[in-house]
Amino acid sequence: MEAIMELVGFFSEIPLWASIGSAVLLMLILGYTGAPLWLWAVAGYAGLVGLDAPTWLYITYTVLVLVFNIKPIRRVVLSGPIMKLLDALNFLPKISETEQTAIEAGNVWVEGELFSGKPDFKRILDEDYPDLTEEEQAFVDGPVEKLCEMVTDWDVMVRKGFTDEVWDFMRKEKFFGLIVPKKYSGLEFSATAHSAIVAKLASRCGPLATTVMVPNSLGPAELLLHYGTEEQKDHYLPKLATGEEMPCFGLTEANAGSDAGSMRSEGVVFKGDDGELYLRMNFEKRYITLAAISTVIGLAFNLKDPDHLIGDEENRGITCALIPSDTEGVVLGRRHDPLGIPFYNCPIDGKDVVVPIDAIIGGKEGAGNGWRMLMESLAVGRGISLPAQSVGGAKVATRAIGAYTAIRKQFGLNIGKFEGIEEPMARIGGYTYLMEGARRYTTGGLDSGQKPAVVTAIAKYNFTELGREIVNDAMDIVGGAGISRGPRNIFASSYTAMPIAITVEGANILTRTLMIFGQGAIRCHPYAYNEIDALMNKDVKAFDDNFWKHIGHVARNKSRAFLLSITRGRLASSPVSGPSAKYFRKLAWTSASFAFFADIALGSYGGALKMKEKIAGRYADILSYMYLASGALKRFEAEGRREADRPYFEWAMEYSFWKIQQAFEGILREIKVPGLSWVFRLAGVWGRLNPIGTYPSDKLGHKVAQAMQTRGEDRDHVTDGIFLPKDDESAIGRYEQTMELVEQAWPAFKKLYKAIKAKELPKEPYLEIADLAVEKGVLTKEEGELVKKTEQARNDAIQVDEFTLDEYMNETPSKPFGDGERPEKAPEAMV
Numbered sequence: 056m057e058a059i060m061e062l063v064g065f066f067s068e069i070p071l072w073a074s075i076g077s078a079v080l081l082m083l084i085l086g087y088t089g090a091p092l093w094l095w096a097v098a099g100y101a102g103l104v105g106l107d108a109p110t111w112l113y114i115t116y117t118v119l120v121l122v123f124n125i126k127p128i129r130r131v132v133l134s135g136p137i138m139k140l141l142d143a144l145n146f147l148p149k150i151s152e153t154e155q156t157a158i159e160a161g162n163v164w165v166e167g168e169l170f171s172g173k174p175d176f177k178r179i180l181d182e183d184y185p186d187l188t189e190e191e192q193a194f195v196d197g198p199v200e201k202l203c204e205m206v207t208d209w210d211v212m213v214r215k216g217f218t219d220e221v222w223d224f225m226r227k228e229k230f231f232g233l234i235v236p237k238k239y240s241g242l243e244f245s246a247t248a249h250s251a252i253v254a255k256l257a258s259r260c261g262p263l264a265t266t267v268m269v270p271n272s273l274g275p276a277e278l279l280l281h282y283g284t285e286e287q288k289d290h291y292l293p294k295l296a297t298g299e300e301m302p303c304f305g306l307t308e309a310n311a312g313s314d315a316g317s318m319r320s321e322g323v324v325f326k327g328d329d330g331e332l333y334l335r336m337n338f339e340k341r342y343i344t345l346a347a348i349s350t351v352i353g354l355a356f357n358l359k360d361p362d363h364l365i366g367d368e369e370n371r372g373i374t375c376a377l378i379p380s381d382t383e384g385v386v387l388g389r390r391h392d393p394l395g396i397p398f399y400n401c402p403i404d405g406k407d408v409v410v411p412i413d414a415i416i417g418g419k420e421g422a423g424n425g426w427r428m429l430m431e432s433l434a435v436g437r438g439i440s441l442p443a444q445s446v447g448g449a450k451v452a453t454r455a456i457g458a459y460t461a462i463r464k465q466f467g468l469n470i471g472k473f474e475g476i477e478e479p480m481a482r483i484g485g486y487t488y489l490m491e492g493a494r495r496y497t498t499g500g501l502d503s504g505q506k507p508a509v510v511t512a513i514a515k516y517n518f519t520e521l522g523r524e525i526v527n528d529a530m531d532i533v534g535g536a537g538i539s540r541g542p543r544n545i546f547a548s549s550y551t552a553m554p555i556a557i558t559v560e561g562a563n564i565l566t567r568t569l570m571i572f573g574q575g576a577i578r579c580h581p582y583a584y585n586e587i588d589a590l591m592n593k594d595v596k597a598f599d600d601n602f603w604k605h606i607g608h609v610a611r612n613k614s615r616a617f618l619l620s621i622t623r624g625r626l627a628s629s630p631v632s633g634p635s636a637k638y639f640r641k642l643a644w645t646s647a648s649f650a651f652f653a654d655i656a657l658g659s660y661g662g663a664l665k666m667k668e669k670i671a672g673r674y675a676d677i678l679s680y681m682y683l684a685s686g687a688l689k690r691f692e693a694e695g696r697r698e699a700d701r702p703y704f705e706w707a708m709e710y711s712f713w714k715i716q717q718a719f720e721g722i723l724r725e726i727k728v729p730g731l732s733w734v735f736r737l738a739g740v741w742g743r744l745n746p747i748g749t750y751p752s753d754k755l756g757h758k759v760a761q762a763m764q765t766r767g768e769d770r771d772h773v774t775d776g777i778f779l780p781k782d783d784e785s786a787i788g789r790y791e792q793t794m795e796l797v798e799q800a801w802p803a804f805k806k807l808y809k810a811i812k813a814k815e816l817p818k819e820p821y822l823e824i825a826d827l828a829v830e831k832g833v834l835t836k837e838e839g840e841l842v843k844k845t846e847q848a849r850n851d852a853i854q855v856d857e858f859t860l861d862e863y864m865n866e867t868p869s870k871p872f873g874d875g876e877r878p879e880k881a882p883e884a885m886v
Contacts, residue, residue, distance in 0.1 A: 161434030172650030232296025257447030481756030492690030541856025712748025
């Protein structure tokens with residue numbers, strides 16, 4: 056009390072202008088620190104003293120203080136009427152049952168910290184960043200390596216599938232039982248191992264990765280693990296683990312793609328002549344991976360119980376069941392052609408298909424719980440398969456482009472020395488570092504038991520989008536070598552297949568505009584969902600508790616956003632010193648600004664926000680890149696702040712904040728707040744003058760490009776986890792060996808360059824003047840032979856595949872031409 060009186064006395068002694076300025080500063084400090092309401096009340100009294108306020112104002116203020124601080128009074132006087140007004144205006148979004156299930160699927164993880172405006176960076180850094188166990192590493196180094204050796208991407212494209220030998224090997228080594236517990240004969244690997252395996256397979260052959268990842272992702276095995284009866288687990292899981300049963304899962308329909316809740320497939324409960332309960336099912340599904348070769352179909356459908364045989368409700372809702380593929384009425388055997396990429400992607404039809412009621416996953420108790428099962432499973436699966444596949448392709452691009460640009464010459468220089476080439480190279484290397492950090496950070500969270508639906512949506516959307524940019528940049532750099540299909544081409548299949556990854560597991564447009572922020576704003580916000588729930592249940596007490604905390608949350612983040620903006624984040628603390636510190640401070644600045652403007656959007660649009668998809672997409676970009684940046688920060692710290700990784704790390708961080716800056720500019724330009732739009736236009740001008748981020752500098756991009764072209768441990772580290780062929784017949788193996796020769800011959804190349812410049816040797820290709828250089832003593836005999844060997848290898852490495860007209864129409868090579876062998880004839884089905 057004595058301190059309070061001293062504060063009051065202080066304000067009574069200072070001039071009016073100083074009193075107002077001090078009050079504003081005090082409010083900013085109280086807001087920044089998140090001071091409790093009673094301290095705000097004390098500050099208000101001090102302000103009244105400083106302004107020499109009249110007695111009636113003191114009395115009025117005291118009444119307001121009592122109303123705001125005594126909860127029973129506040130509920131009656133303020134919260135109740137506000138709640139009724141919001142309800143009458145339909146201000147807060149109404150949440151359907153399916154939306155509620157999707158929002159509640161999984162849990163909130165570190166994305167909640169980023170959404171808070173005041174993230175706990177210690178918690179973010181303390182999250183696991185796991186390595187593989189010895190058993191998992193042995194599997195990656197053994198069976199996974201062997202499987203990669205058995206397959207080439209080109210042969211799979213030609214054959215439109217795998218050999219029987221490959222299928223048998225995958226079954227024998229339990230590639231379809233990665234997630235199945237050992238007690239059911241599976242491998243019981245972690246999410247981190249599952250991800251690493253898919254990434255390595257993807258680095259060799261996209262369809263191979265897809266074939267392995269689908270049975271281990273959303274499908275019968277995962278659903279049975281979490282929701283199946285003991286009898287169902289005992290029957291199916293051992294057979295799924297060994298490949299005796301080949302699963303698929305039927306979800307998508309013609310009228311139920313991204314909107315899976317509108318599916319028309321139907322199952323009706325009826326009692327058979329034997330007195331047992333059955334399901335009569337009718338369905339038409341499409342885009343179902345592995346369906347044509349499946350032996351058991353997981354199926355999502357709407358369950359109806361018109362005779363109330365299993366409960367009081369007639370429409371039980373979405374349900375999942377297991378149907379043997381040879382059940383009468385099931386129609387299989389057809390395939391879609393997804394851009395010519397040869398993995399099994401198929402339609403499934405069913406007409407009057409009858410199965411026992413026990414086919415429902417989880418038995419009768421599982422009836423109507425299918426939507427929850429699917430949402431909870433996707434909350435995990437989206438963070439593993441497609442992100443891993445994208446990372447595998449990204450690492451291949453980083454490795455191959457680094458080699459190609461060191462090998463390929465134009466205008467007498469390696470193309471990696473051209474700034475126009477360095478720019479896309481920097482994107483490839485920077486994206487790869489960013490993605491790998493977020494991949495391992497995400498799987499670490501999954502392995503610790505987290506099921507963060509928003510984070511996995513972020514991973515699926517951003518990894519596939521960055522993967523698309525990487526392959527586009529790679530195609531631009533290799534030019535004709537990228538557009539000429541054949542066994543020498545590393546990127547053509549990935550380029551062709553990228554739209555598939557963009558489309559599946561939730562189309563990317565929907566994932567960005569609806570799931571990451573649309574649902575994330577409700578799921579991750581500290582108070583929004585509780586307010587909506589209280590409003591729907593007309594719970595004044597719960598609404599009061601959350602609404603006023605929400606108001607304090609807005610005030611705190613407004614102050615934090617303002618002070619961190621004018622200090623460019625320097626006011627924030629960092630949990631570490633060194634190169635990461637400035638980025639942690641920027642992340643604190645970003646989080647505060649994001650949280651404040653997210654509440655502005657919620658307050659401005661209310662329930663209509665879900666329809667403002669352009670605005671929501673920009674918020675999603677900010678949240679996405681805050682998360683990706685967090686993964687990169689965790690990686691850099693967890694890996695010991697490797698100095699060689701700093702160019703990649705810093706490029707990734709600078710790019711993340713540049714993307715955040717772009718999104719903020721779009722929000723401030725487009726957000727509509729009645730009467731206050733000019734404030735946001737002004738904030739947008741300030742934001743451009745004082746940006747959170749700018750595009751990575753040319754100097755930094757140069758460092759990334761040079762690191763990609765430098766052989767050694769550091770390049771190996773950045774591209775660790777991919778399959779590297781050891782022979783010089785494969786495209787990437789040829790690149791690697793040629794790159795090594797170029798490095799070895801570099802001293803000899805410098806001698807030739809100097810001799811040509813001094814006019815001691817003619818200005819001709821090095822291969823043609825190597826012998827002359829030896830004769831004139833410019834090179835030793837050994838150096839001359841190395842130059843010729845290197846230039847021959849260089850010339851061979853940049854060749855593209857070619858076919859005679861007859862071969863192009865009727866045959867497809869399994870090896871590059873020029874080796875003195877006729878190509879194998881393609882299977883008759885392909886001729």
